Each structure stands twice: as C-alpha cells, then as structure tokens.
Amino acid sequence: MAEESQFDKPSRAAILAxxxxxxxxxxxxxxxxxxxxxxxxxxxxRIAENLRRTGVYGSTFxxxxxxxxxxxxxxxxxxxxxxxxxxxxxGLHVLCGVATVVLTFLLGCRWRLGxxxxxxxxxxxxxxxxxxxxxxxxTETLATLLAAAGLFALSLWSAKPSLGRALVAGVVxxxxxxxxxxxxxxxxxxxxxxxxxxxxxxxxxxxxPLRRAIGFMLAFLLSAAxxxxxxxxxxxxxxxxxxxxxxxxxxxxxxxxxxxxxxYLREAPRGTTWDAAELADAWELxxxxxxxxxxxxxxxxxxxxxxxxxxxGRSEFEDDAFAYxxxxxxxxxxxxxxxxxxxxxxxxxxxxxxxxxxxNESTARMLLRGATGCWYSVLFVLAMVAIVAFRSARGSxxxxxxxxxxxxxxxxxxxxxxxxxYWSNMRMRAPLTPFLCxxxxxxxxxxxxxxxxxxx
Numbered sequence: 001m002a003e004e005s006q007f008d009k010p011s012r013a014a015i016l017a018x019x020x021x022x023x024x025x026x027x028x029x030x031x032x033x034x035x036x037x038x039x040x041x042x043x044x045x046r047i048a049e050n051l052r053r054t055g056v057y058g059s060t061f062x063x064x065x066x067x068x069x070x071x072x073x074x075x076x077x078x079x080x081x082x083x084x085x086x087x088x089x090x091g092l093h094v095l096c097g098v099a100t101v102v103l104t105f106l107l108g109c110r111w112r113l114g115x116x117x118x119x120x121x122x123x124x125x126x127x128x129x130x131x132x133x134x135x136x137x138x139t140e141t142l143a144t145l146l147a148a149a150g151l152f153a154l155s156l157w158s159a160k161p162s163l164g165r166a167l168v169a170g171v172v173x174x175x176x177x178x179x180x181x182x183x184x185x186x187x188x189x190x191x192x193x194x195x196x197x198x199x200x201x202x203x204x205x206x207x208x209p210l211r212r213a214i215g216f217m218l219a220f221l222l223s224a225a226x227x228x229x230x231x232x233x234x235x236x237x238x239x240x241x242x243x244x245x246x247x248x249x250x251x252x253x254x255x256x257x258x259x260x261x262x263x264y265l266r267e268a269p270r271g272t273t274w275d276a277a278e279l280a281d282a283w284e285l286x287x288x289x290x291x292x293x294x295x296x297x298x299x300x301x302x303x304x305x306x307x308x309x310x311x312x313g314r315s316e317f318e319d320d321a322f323a324y325x326x327x328x329x330x331x332x333x334x335x336x337x338x339x340x341x342x343x344x345x346x347x348x349x350x351x352x353x354x355x356x357x358x359x360n361e362s363t364a365r366m367l368l369r370g371a372t373g374c375w376y377s378v379l380f381v382l383a384m385v386a387i388v389a390f391r392s393a394r395g396s397x398x399x400x401x402x403x404x405x406x407x408x409x410x411x412x413x414x415x416x417x418x419x420x421x422y423w424s425n426m427r428m429r430a431p432l433t434p435f436l437c438x439x440x441x442x443x444x445x446x447x448x449x450x451x452x453x454x455x456x
Contacts, residue, residue, distance in 0.1 A: 010109045010117070015102060018118065022101035022125045023094065026134060030090040033135035037086035040137050042067065045084045048075035053082045063238050065247045066316060069231050070178040071139045093134045096145040101125045103148040104434045110155050111404065113441055116448075120434075120441035123379065127437065128372045129430050139179055140430035146176035146183070147411060147431035154190065155404040157216075166194070166219040173220070174227025180431070181245040186414040187224055191217045193406055239317055247316045250323030255279070255423040256345055257327045259299045262337040265344060273355055286322060287311040292329040345424040346416050352376035354426060383436055385443035408435035 030037075040046060046059045047067060057072070058064040075084045078092060104124045108117025124130065133140035153169035173190070176183040195213040228244055236242040255261070255276065264274040278299055288311060289296055314322065331338040353373035356366075390405060412432055419428060 010106065014118075015105065018105045018121050019098055019102050022098045022121070025125050026094045026097040026131075029131050030094055030135055034086060034090065036135040037089050037137060042138060044072045044075060044139070045089070045137050048072040048079060048084045049082060052076040052079045052084075057234070064316060065235050065239065065243060067248065068139070068179055068181060068246055070175060071142050074142070089137050090135070093141045096141045097125075097130065097134050100130075100141075100145045100148045100434060103145070103152050104437060107148070107152055107155060107404075107434070107438055108441060110152075110159070111438060111442065113438075113445055116441045116445040119444060120438045123437035123440060124434055127433050128375060129427055130433055133427055133430055138427075140427055143176065143180045143183075143431045144433060146172060146179055148434040150176055150183075150186075150190075151404070151407055151411070151435060154407045157194075158404055158407075161212075161216060163216065163219050166216045167223040170220040170223030170225075171227055174224035177224065177228055177244070178231055181249070182415060182418050182428075183431075184245070185418060186411050187221075189410045189414060190407060191221050193410060194220060239315065241317050243317070247320040249422070250320040250327070251283070252422045253327040254283075254323045254330075256341060256421075257330050257338060259330060259334075262330070262334055262341065265337065265341060271356060273357060283323075286319065287314065292322070292326045297326060297329070342420040345422075346420050348426070349416060349419045349424045349429050351426055352380065379436060379440045382441075382443035382447075383439035385446060386439040389443065389446040408432075408438070411435060 043059050044067060047057065047064070050059055050061075051057050051072065054061060056063050057069065074092065075089065078084070078088050080088060101121050101124050105117050105121035108120040111117070113120060130141070130144060149172045150169065153165070153172045157165040157169055173183065173187045177187060194217045195210070232242050232244050258279050260276070260278045261274055268274070282296055282299055285296055290312065353376075354369050356369070358365075412435070415429060415432060
C-alpha cells in the first residue's frame, strides 16, 4: 500500500494542480451561467448594497434580521462603488469553490486516500448542485466552504488535540453559523462529541481525561460564541431581542406545515411541484389577523376580505413568532400529516433527481435531470460502500479514518434533523457535499483494493 500513502502529506505541486483544475472548471461554469448572477432571489445583494451605502443591515433604511449576516456582509465588503456586481459575486464564488475543492483534497490526504484524494476533489469540483449554486446569489457556495473548513479543523484537532486547535475550530463553526443557522445544532453535537475521544488518550498521572475533554469543549464553544456574539448584540441593540439566528425560521417551518402543502401531499400526482401562492396570499393579510385560529388560515379558498378594519402593527420578530404559532396549529390539527411531511422533507433533502419545474420541459432539461440522477445514484452507492467498509474494518487503512468520520456523520444527521421540520430541497444539502464525496472516493478506493487483491 505504499502507493496509497504517497499523498498523506501532499506536495505543493499536487495542491496547486488541484487548485488550478478547480479554478478552470468553476470559472468556465460561472462565465457560461453569468446571466444567473443578475438575479437576487433572496435579497442578499440588496442587503449588501444597502449596508455599504447606508450602514443599515436591511433592504431599505429599516433594519432587518431576516437573513443571516455573513454572506451579505462579505458582499458589502467587496462591493465596487457601492454596487455588488455579477463579477464580484462570481469571483467570490469561484474562490470559495476552489478553496472547498482544495480542502476536500487535503481531507482526502488525511484520510490516507492516496490517489483517490484527487477523485474526492474532482467530485466536489464538478458536483451538479455546487456548480448550479455557484452561479446564483445565494449562500450555498460559502456555506459549503465553511462546512469543509469545519471538517478540516476538527480533523486536525482529532489527530492532535490541543487548546489552540479547538479554538480555531470554534471560530470556523461560528462563521458557519453566521452563514446559515442550520450549523448551530452541528456546533452543539460536535462539542459533545469532543468529549468521547479523550477517554482513549493516555494522560500523565493526576490529569483527568474528562477534565481535559471539557476544557477542549469549552474552548471550542467559547470561540464560536465570540464569533456569533456581534450578531446577537446587534439584534439586541436594534430590536431588543438577543437572537442568534434569523426571523426567517418561522415562515420556513410554516412553508412545510400548512393545509395547502398537506393537501398537495395527499392529492397531487407524483412528480408535480407545489404552488405556494395560496399560503403567500394569506400571509400577506397577516396584519389583519389576531389569532392563528382565524378563518383566513383555513386556506380552503382564496381570501376575499380582510379580517379586521385596522391593521395590527407587528415587528418582524412578532411576525416570526406568529408564523411559528400558525405552524404549531397546523401540526396539532393534523399530526399524522406532519409526521408524513417530515419524511417527505428528509427525502427531498436527499433526493437524487431534481423535480420537473415546468410541464413543457425541454428534452435537454429532461436529459440533464436524468444525468444528475445518475450522478447522485453512483455517488450515494459508493458512499454506502464506504460506510460498510468502515464498519467492517479492524486495524486496516479504513479504520484510521474513524476518528474524523464522526464529524461528517454528525453534519449529515444535523441537516437531516433540521430539514425534517423546516422546508427542504436538494440544494440545501450542498454543505454536505465535501463529506459525501470523501465517502464516495473511499468507497471507490475500497472496491479498487478488493478487485486488486483478487488478481492472480
């Protein structure tokens, strides 16, 4: 297995080759899809430009906490004359994509994948979801980089636990939480998991492994909290609420738990998409509703009159709470559909073929969806092969990766758990891609090794 250990400590030439290839692929795709960078579906560009010009974090002069801060703040810092141009977004996404590919390669080397570390990096470089999101003004590209950086920081700590490495990992996790609040449960689970390996570490007489582990955990959490704290303090100073997440969570839960969506799950033909217009129309009338039990929220027919004569003034934090209360009402009314919808949301997070978005789908689009399904089918099969190989390994090459495998599995569990409740689709698993590609490369390496062992 000398060949497999050749790249445990990759040369600069190998790292540079990976970076250059990733750069060429991402630049080519972003240039080809440059028109997509003009769109701003989640208002990140508007927030960034408004922040740069007025100093107010919001789309207007009214401050907001509707979107997580890291991505728009980064865009604002890169704005040219106050404008976040498509070239600025594209350049940022290309750099983030290249860094993600390089980190995946380095993780593959730490997993002792040898030449298969190049395969893991290549899989990330051409992954369909990551390529598609790199040409959109959305957070997936940055979130994926931070997920890969978090895995890398924890793998360094696992290899040689130290206070400094725990602090660095906490900083990376803090940035990830500011990019997407979905990472917060991963932060909590990873902190708890840091305690487990320390019981296997031999310590000098008089030093408690548990005390050492708790010290690492606290350092990890403290540095992450320090990174998140400016956002929390800002929300407290501006809104009087020390919120670490956003005010978008309530509507995201409501989007996946309402009578219209439940009817779609019961009655719509398989493969069709749900139209959220009915819910959106009703939500626009929320200033005239005093209770989640008002008739408007039955969503049985288009709203044709206002609930009250005078509008109720609510802050976006109160709107967020109202959306959560509506979702709780719907869940309590139809608990069986809630359980079923949770399964649907998890399956959508992990689905392999994108949904058809138009009834008049072109042949090219249909073939592209089919190719994407084939890609993820192979990727997931190889990942499952790796999981089985890890479980059956005893003192083999694969067993050496077991200490870092846990962090990626916790990441997958976190995203699956969060999106069982919140709205979900394929693009939301983008941050899991580096870990999945590492697993797929490991599965391919295992198959190659087994086939090589059977040669005469």
